Each structure stands twice: as structure tokens, then as C-alpha cells.
Amino acid sequence: MSGAGYERRARRVVYENTWLRFDVHDIVHPNGLRGEHGVVATAGASGVVAVDGDAVLLVRQPRFAADAAVVEIVKGGRHAGESALDCAKRELREETGFRAGRWDELGQGFEIPSIVEPAVTLFLARDLIRDPAPPEDVESIEVVRMPLEDMLDACAAGEMDDALTALALLRARRYLVDEEPVPGP
Numbered sequence: 179m180s181g182a183g184y185e186r187r188a189r190r191v192v193y194e195n196t197w198l199r200f201d202v203h204d205i206v207h208p209n210g211l212r213g214e215h216g217v218v219a220t221a222g223a224s225g226v227v228a229v230d231g232d233a234v235l236l237v238r239q240p241r242f243a244a245d246a247a248v249v250e251i252v253k254g255g256r257h258a259g260e261s262a263l264d265c266a267k268r269e270l271r272e273e274t275g276f277r278a279g280r281w282d283e284l285g286q287g288f289e290i291p292s293i294v295e296p297a298v299t300l301f302l303a304r305d306l307i308r309d310p311a312p313p314e315d316v317e318s319i320e321v322v323r324m325p326l327e328d329m330l331d332a333c334a335a336g337e338m339d340d341a342l343t344a345l346a347l348l349r350a351r352r353y354l355v356d357e358e359p360v361p362g363p
Contacts, residue, residue: 183208184215197221197255216293223298224266225253225342227284227350228274230306234329234350236322236343237273249322249332250340251347253298262299270303271311274321279305284349287342300346302353326354 185206193200199219206212228235228251241248254269256262263281271277282304286297313319324332330351333344 187212192216218290218294220255220294220296221258221260222256222262222265222296223253223289224256224262224269225251225287225298225300225346226266226270226303227251227301227346228270228276228278228303228306229326229350229354230276230323232325233323234326234347235274235276235306236324236329238320238322240318244339247320248340249338250343251300253342263301266299266301266303268311271309272313273317273319275308275310276303276306277309278303279307282353284346287345289342298342300342300349302350326351 187204187206189201189203191199192202197220201217201219203215203217204212205215235252236249237252238247238249240246252266252269252273254265254273256265257268260268263283266281267277280303282302284300284302286299288294288297291297326347329338329347332338333347338344
């Protein structure tokens with residue numbers, strides 16, 4: 179049994195590529211009924227709220243499933259054997275051209291907790307220093323720079339559609355606006 183009360187009986191891989199695997203699990207639901215459940219499994223991912231002076235850096239990039247350019251925090255999938263923090267550092271350089279002098283973990287967030295595992299590890303990056311790295315070949319990214327409060331207003335107004343971005347910005351707000359200390363490791 180897992181923590182949610184499901185019993186996983188068997189798993190079969192339906193599809194797999196470099197970044198994800200689609201599994202179908204034979205399960206017993208918490209109420210005792212048997213069934214199947216599809217899960218998108220990844221190597222993990224990291225997301226970054228990058229603070230540059232009085233602004234936060236987000237990225238606008240085309241997303242296939244959304245059929246639109248989406249404004250979101252810096253984020254991306256982990257490479258094999260890569261830690262969540264190393265992934266965050268790599269993605270920040272690739273997507274914005276900056277590295278950070280200070281890193282704080284903001285916890286984890288789920289993209290779609292019913293079908294995607296594992297959760298994304300979220301970070302707050304500060305003390306940014308220009309240090310570009312080449313983006314991945316398939317990425318077309320525009321950096322969006324805006325004060326945190328304006329971004330939170332945009333989330334509330336429905337102008338930002340990425341749920342993980344809204345979660346990360348809300349968590350970062352506690353430390354940037356309310357000036358609470360970031361919990362230690």
C-alpha cells in the first residue's frame with residue numbers, strides 16, 4: 179500500500195523516451211475496487227523563482243500541449259543522476275543567462291498530482307550574475323522581467339496560466355515581500 183491507500187499490483191510501460199515514461203498500473207483502489215491507472219513518470223524536475231533586483235525573471239516559451247506561448251518560472255527536467263539543485267542551476271543559465279549566488283529551496287509542487295510523478299522541487303534564486311549558457315536546441319525563450327507583486331496580480335487576474343508558477347510565486351512572496359526567513363536545510 180502507498181500513503182494514499184492504493185495498492186499497486188503490477189506495472190507495464192506503454193511508452194518511453196529520454197524525458198518521460200508512461201506506465202499503466204494495475205491497482206486496488208482504497209475502497210477495494212480493482213482498476214488501472216496511468217502515470218507519467220519523469221526523472222524529476224526543478225523550478226526557479228529568479229530574483230534580479232526588484233524584479234523576478236520568468237520565461238515565455240511555446241508549449242506544445244497548451245498550443246500557446248506560456249509565461250512561467252524557469253523549470254526543466256533533470257538529467258540522469260542530476261540533483262534537483264544542479265538541475266535548477268543549469269536551467270537558470272540556459273533559460274535566462276544568469277547564475278545565482280544564493281539558493282533557497284521552496285519545497286515541492288505537483289504539476290498534475292493525479293497522473294504525474296514525482297513532484298517538482300522549487301527554488302528561490304537570488305544575487306544573480308550574468309553567465310549565459312546555450313539553450314537546448316528546441317527551446318525558443320523570451321525572458322520576462324516584472325515586479326513580484328505585478329506577477330501575483332497577473333496570476334490572480336488569469337493572465338498567467340501555469341499553476342506551478344503561481345504556487346512558486348506565492349511561496350517566494352513570503353520571503354521577498356513579507357521578509358520571513360527561508361527555512362534552512
